[in-house]
Amino acid sequence: MTQELSPIDKAKFVAARRSVDYIEDGMRVGLGTGSTAAWMVRCLGERMREEGLRITGVPTSSRTADLARKMGIKVVSLDEAKWLDVTIDGADEFDGDLNLIKGGGGALLQEKIVATASDRMVVITDSAKEVKTLGAFPLPLEVIPFGWQTTRALIEETLVNMDVLGREVSLRMNDDVPYMTDEGNYILDLHLRRIGNPRQLSLVVNQVPGIVENGLFIDIADVVVIGHGDGAVEVR
Ligand code: 5RP
Numbered sequence: 001m002t003q004e005l006s007p008i009d010k011a012k013f014v015a016a017r018r019s020v021d022y023i024e025d026g027m028r029v030g031l032g033t034g035s036t037a038a039w040m041v042r043c044l045g046e047r048m049r050e051e052g053l054r055i056t057g058v059p060t061s062s063r064t065a066d067l068a069r070k071m072g073i074k075v076v077s078l079d080e081a082k083w084l085d086v087t088i089d090g091a092d093e094f095d096g097d098l099n100l101i102k103g104g105g106g107a108l109l110q111e112k113i114v115a116t117a118s119d120r121m122v123v124i125t126d127s128a129k130e131v132k133t134l135g136a137f138p139l140p141l142e143v144i145p146f147g148w149q150t151t152r153a154l155i156e157e158t159l160v161n162m163d164v165l166g167r168e169v170s171l172r173m174n175d176d177v178p179y180m181t182d183e184g185n186y187i188l189d190l191h192l193r194r195i196g197n198p199r200q201l202s203l204v205v206n207q208v209p210g211i212v213e214n215g216l217f218i219d220i221a222d223v224v225v226i227g228h229g230d231g232a233v234e235v236r
Helices: 007-022 035-051 062-070 108-116 148-159 198-205
Strands: 028-031 056-059 086-089 121-126 139-143 168-171 186-191 211-214 223-227 233-235
Touching: 007 035, 007 086, 007 121, 007 223, 007 233, 028 035, 035 062, 035 086, 035 121, 056 062, 086 108, 108 139, 108 211, 139 148, 148 168, 148 186, 148 198, 198 211
Parallel strands: 028 056, 028 086, 086 121, 121 223
Antiparallel strands: 139 186, 139 211, 168 186, 223 233
């Protein structure tokens, strides 16, 4: 499975492989989105085949749902599962308090709903994503297409009073058209460079009409499994 992986992919793979140790027979598991989460779904499928585990998965995107079915994982909706034992998902940045930026893959809304409806969230990541202060990675906001330019202007105004360094707001594009989420919404990426108070920022941006959710995960993650390029794994 791991022949010819670059150090970064190896780091993602070893974190993903270790994370499936948190899964036990009969569990309902939230399945994250992104390249690290995709490794986890493959590793879980392999473990299920080898050990005969019965797992029910709630995917956080249509991409993950397709992969999970391919790997033989039973897929149900969150409302069918009702509550989850654990969610395993990647992140774009994490800090020492396990606060995260997520949504680089555009799935932040389902990811936040699913992680919040879980007893435990396990984050899987390579070591390069650890930061002292969040914000070098652009913060994604999921925004309703109706009036999105007005919403962007309101966000820009809101940022003036926030403890951030940059204020550029860009509409995420896919080829020449706006990127569209599984919910049919757009993504605005906030280039803030430094987020001094992530908890406050998260509360404030979610007050702006038109914003559905933001990619800050505050007090949601419980464990981080960090992979290194040499194959070592750290758990915190
Ligand atoms: C998707 C996400 C991903 O977890 C995040 O972008 C990390 O992705 P990758 O594992 O590919 O580095 O939040 O919305």
